[in-house]
Amino acid sequence: MIFDYEMLRLIWWALLGVLLVAFAVTDGFDMGVAALLPAVARSDGQRRQVINTVGPVWEGNQVWFILGGGAIFAAWPALYAVSFSGFYLAMFLILSALIIRPVAFKFRSKRDEPAWRARWDAALCFSGVVPALIFGVAVGNVLQGVPFHFDSSLRPFYTGSFFALLNPFALLCGLVSLAMLMLHGATWLQIKADGEPAERARKYGMIAAVVVIVLFAIGGFWVSNMDGYRIVTAMDPQGPSNPLRKEVVSEAGMWLNNYRTQPLLWLVPLAGFAGAVLALMGLFWRVGALSFLGSKLSVAAIITTVGVSMFPMILPSSTDPGHSLTVWDSSSSHYTLGVMLFATVVFLPIILLYTAWVYKVLWGKVSESDVNKDMY
Amino acid sequence: MIDATLVELSRAQFALTAMYHFLFVPLTLGLSFMIAIMESVYVMTGRTIWRDMTKFWGLLFGINFAMGVATGIVMEFQFGTNWAYYSHYVGDVFGAPLAIEGLMAFFLEATLVGLFFFGWDKLGKVQHLAVTWLVALGSNLSALWILIANGWMQNPVGSFFNPDTMRMEVTDFAAVIFNPVAQAKFVHTVAAGYVTGAVFVLAISAYYLLRGRYKALAKRSFTVAASFGLAAALSVVVLGDESGYAITDNQKMKLAMIEGMWHTEEAPASFTLFGIPDREAQETHYELQIPWVMGLIATRSFSKEIPGIMELAALSEMHIRDGLLAYDALETLKVDEANPEAREAFLRNQQYLGYALLLKKYVDDPREASDQQIVMAVQDSLPNVFALFWSFRFMVAIGFYMIALFGLAFYLVSLRRRVPRWFLRVSFYTLPLPWIAAELGWLVAEYGRQPWVIEGVLPTFLGVSSIGISDILISLGGFMILYTVLAVIEVRLMLKYIRQGPEEDSGDDPAKLDAGLSPAFAKSKD
Numbered sequence: 001m002i003f004d005y006e007m008l009r010l011i012w013w014a015l016l017g018v019l020l021v022a023f024a025v026t027d028g029f030d031m032g033v034a035a036l037l038p039a040v041a042r043s044d045g046q047r048r049q050v051i052n053t054v055g056p057v058w059e060g061n062q063v064w065f066i067l068g069g070g071a072i073f074a075a076w077p078a079l080y081a082v083s084f085s086g087f088y089l090a091m092f093l094i095l096s097a098l099i100i101r102p103v104a105f106k107f108r109s110k111r112d113e114p115a116w117r118a119r120w121d122a123a124l125c126f127s128g129v130v131p132a133l134i135f136g137v138a139v140g141n142v143l144q145g146v147p148f149h150f151d152s153s154l155r156p157f158y159t160g161s162f163f164a165l166l167n168p169f170a171l172l173c174g175l176v177s178l179a180m181l182m183l184h185g186a187t188w189l190q191i192k193a194d195g196e197p198a199e200r201a202r203k204y205g206m207i208a209a210v211v212v213i214v215l216f217a218i219g220g221f222w223v224s225n226m227d228g229y230r231i232v233t234a235m236d237p238q239g240p241s242n243p244l245r246k247e248v249v250s251e252a253g254m255w256l257n258n259y260r261t262q263p264l265l266w267l268v269p270l271a272g273f274a275g276a277v278l279a280l281m282g283l284f285w286r287v288g289a290l291s292f293l294g295s296k297l298s299v300a301a302i303i304t305t306v307g308v309s310m311f312p313m314i315l316p317s318s319t320d321p322g323h324s325l326t327v328w329d330s331s332s333s334h335y336t337l338g339v340m341l342f343a344t345v346v347f348l349p350i351i352l353l354y355t356a357w358v359y360k361v362l363w364g365k366v367s368e369s370d371v372n373k374d375m376y
Numbered sequence: 377m378i379d380a381t382l383v384e385l386s387r388a389q390f391a392l393t394a395m396y397h398f399l400f401v402p403l404t405l406g407l408s409f410m411i412a413i414m415e416s417v418y419v420m421t422g423r424t425i426w427r428d429m430t431k432f433w434g435l436l437f438g439i440n441f442a443m444g445v446a447t448g449i450v451m452e453f454q455f456g457t458n459w460a461y462y463s464h465y466v467g468d469v470f471g472a473p474l475a476i477e478g479l480m481a482f483f484l485e486a487t488l489v490g491l492f493f494f495g496w497d498k499l500g501k502v503q504h505l506a507v508t509w510l511v512a513l514g515s516n517l518s519a520l521w522i523l524i525a526n527g528w529m530q531n532p533v534g535s536f537f538n539p540d541t542m543r544m545e546v547t548d549f550a551a552v553i554f555n556p557v558a559q560a561k562f563v564h565t566v567a568a569g570y571v572t573g574a575v576f577v578l579a580i581s582a583y584y585l586l587r588g589r590y591k592a593l594a595k596r597s598f599t600v601a602a603s604f605g606l607a608a609a610l611s612v613v614v615l616g617d618e619s620g621y622a623i624t625d626n627q628k629m630k631l632a633m634i635e636g637m638w639h640t641e642e643a644p645a646s647f648t649l650f651g652i653p654d655r656e657a658q659e660t661h662y663e664l665q666i667p668w669v670m671g672l673i674a675t676r677s678f679s680k681e682i683p684g685i686m687e688l689a690a691l692s693e694m695h696i697r698d699g700l701l702a703y704d705a706l707e708t709l710k711v712d713e714a715n716p717e718a719r720e721a722f723l724r725n726q727q728y729l730g731y732a733l734l735l736k737k738y739v740d741d742p743r744e745a746s747d748q749q750i751v752m753a754v755q756d757s758l759p760n761v762f763a764l765f766w767s768f769r770f771m772v773a774i775g776f777y778m779i780a781l782f783g784l785a786f787y788l789v790s791l792r793r794r795v796p797r798w799f800l801r802v803s804f805y806t807l808p809l810p811w812i813a814a815e816l817g818w819l820v821a822e823y824g825r826q827p828w829v830i831e832g833v834l835p836t837f838l839g840v841s842s843i844g845i846s847d848i849l850i851s852l853g854g855f856m857i858l859y860t861v862l863a864v865i866e867v868r869l870m871l872k873y874i875r876q877g878p879e880e881d882s883g884d885d886p887a888k889l890d891a892g893l894s895p896a897f898a899k900s901k902d
Binding site for chain 2: 105
């Protein structure tokens with residue numbers, strides 16, 4: 001094989017980030033739009049207009065989430081097993097939201113009764129707010145370490161509870177995530193809609209941008225004093241994926257360690273701020289493209305910040321730090337990572353090609369008057 | 377030891393969500409192709425009635441597709457939430473086809489399905505047709521990868537247990553992809569989907585014809601369904617026979633169960649058409665047998681024997697004892713990774729490791745199992761014969777009925793005979809049958825694999841997550857409420873749009889349309 005095991009693990013760590021970022025940057029604006037729906041669109045015509053800005057694309061965007069799940073399963077099976085079973089009820093809430101969403105999109109405008117449509121609008125708003133919030137809460141818990149351990153057969157056990165997930169730092173992360181996706185939804189509406197909804201989106205988007213900047217800064221200070229995790233035994237990056245063969249300690253400020261050794265990494269969190277500022281400027285001066293690029297950059301950089309702060313940790317254990325999942329001991333086999341990389345290299349460009357084509361076909365603003373019977 | 381209630385609830389939730397998901401999948405598979413065929417006719421002939429048909433069936437397809445996508449998301453994540461040990465144990469093999477499904481197939485159909493609905497005015501005729509075909513292709517490729525994953529659960533080829541990582545790992549991806557079980561399952565399943573789509577179109581068209589509404593659309597749709605359905609129904613039975621052949625080498629127990637065959641018969645074995653399998657007495661009462669047929673279907677020879685249930689049980693006991701040797705060696709390797717004797721002992725017996733794990737239902741350390749517990753584990757390897765025996769027979773009966781139905785329908789529409797009203801009624805009432813057959817088929821496949829989640833490798837009960845009973849009660853209750861509400865809404869919407877019918881804005885003159893139609897309908901008084 002061309003790549004050695006260490007290289008493939010690094011590539012798949014990066015690809016994990018790419019998939020999560022792709023999900024947040026594409027499906028993120030769908031969620032943001034859904035979360036903003038009651039606020040930016042007041043009449044039924046405006047609601048249909050706003051829904052139709054994402055109507056033809058949300059289904060494809062959502063596949064990034066499904067693909068993310070599949071890729072974690074294939075490339076990081078231990079992470080897939082521990083995180084999804086550990087965050088069981090949180091996952092159930094996300095799945096409920098994601099079940100309701102496709103149905104709400106499809107069914108909302110299929111009946112004329114206002115009560116019917118109002119119920120689906122509420123469902124759509126729920127399906128945007130809940131996942132956005134929970135994804136952030138989950139990341140907040142991962143940064144603090146999650147209470148899990150393995151037995152000698154590598155059966156995972158999670159010893160926390162659902163309500164323990166809702167701690168102050170995690171809730172802060174949840175709000176960062178929600179604000180950042182609402183900003184992203186607002187900048188999308190800025191370029192895809194016109195009239196009153198676009199105007200209101202501009203107002204809410206500017207508020208969201210300020211909230212992102214403030215909360216992300218508070219989160220940064222919080223993390224700099226929080227306990228981070230560090231491997232203290234020598235690890236073979238080519239060794240078998242067995243998370244029981246190392247020792248890990250937790251120390252305050254350890255999540256800043258990578259920035260100390262690689263100061264260039266500071267550019268990543270800085271880009272998180274810069275993106276939000278650009279989005280704010282774009283909204284203020286009504287430059288749609290600038291605001292959308294800014295929110296994209298912000299979303300991508302904030303997610304990447306989490307990844308580079310924790311590297312090589314992926315999922316630290318707060319109760320048995322030695323059992324933490326890291327880049328070097330929780331991946332699939334060398335062979336599987338190679339095959340999956342091959343599949344990704346072949347298919348990802350094709351996906352990007354036809355996705356770009358779809359967006360090109362749908363290019364242009366959606367007006368209230370465009371909404372016709374063929375649409376949602 | 378693993379809590380038995382947790383296992384039962386996890387299995388119940390998986391069965392519920394998977395069977396519910398599969399109410400939508402076959403219709404997506406079949407209807408997508410039929411819509412693509414209708415739109416092709418529109419593009420080739422330019423007659424707008426075919427575009428109206430595409431739009432009308434496309435609308436019903438869209439409602440069904442949304443439900444399929446929504447319930448499919450749960451399937452992608454449920455292995456992690458509820459089957460965490462399973463996910464760790466086989467993720468190296470099983471995760472890859474799921475991920476490739478996303479990359480190669482689901483992305484294609486989900487990205488383009490939006491253009492199918494929104495692109496009528498934005499795309500050229502041929503471009504839109506291409507989109508429709510790609511959606512159909514995407515949904516069928518999606519089935520391919522899912523069935524490759526499922527096929528590996530039935531016949532775990534191309535992999536080994538790695539004692540360093542305590543899990544199954546791939547040795548040969550080509551073997552996983554070209555697994556004969558997976559290939560046979562794929563063609564059988566998509567063909568069953570085509571039958572479902574054909575029955576759906578046939579039944580609703582028959583309903584319109586009985587009511588005398590939307591005749592132009594209904595007659596053409598009936599004709600498309602009759603031809604497409606006949607080809608599909610023939611394939612489903614022929615290719616189903618292929619999957620019967622494929623399981624003989626690796627799922628002999630399932631075959632013996634389906635047959636209610638307690639003891640090995642002399643070759644070629646006879647096929648039991650009717651009987652009442654009795655687990656206690658280890659025999660099948662009131663048997664009505666057709667000599668030779670089973671031996672021919674399963675082995676395609678006159679001389680190969682098919683082992684009976686009791687003989688296979690005796691074999692299981694041997695495997696359990698060999699598996700214990702592997703288990704013992706593995707325990708040594710856990711504390712002393714490099715121990716050469718333990719490695720060698722493990723390699724010798726590793727293919728039977730799963731059989732030793734069966735004992736974990738009764739004792740934490742299988743090496744301490746009593747002889748009686750081993751007998752109990754052997755008993756566990758016999759699933760419910762009665763359920764499998766009858767599920768299989770009902771499924772096959774529906775399959776043959778479909779051939780008869782579509783054969784007659786095709787004869788009526790193509791040989792220009794009159795389509796009688798009784799046949800339209802029969803077509804309408806056939807509507808639920810393909811779904812019943814599909815669910816029974818999955819019951820045979822999945823329930824018939826028990827006690828294994830991965831045949832011979834991992835017992836089902838070991839695969840569960842270590843979660844609380846209250847957690848799973850909440851999610852199970854939540855899914856039941858959510859799915860019931862959605863089912864009611866979905867059925868009501870479908871009925872609304874079926875009653876409302878297509879929008880008749882076809883530019884064609886109705887009188888001219890009827891003149892060009894097959895006399896099968898022109899003569900009928902509907």
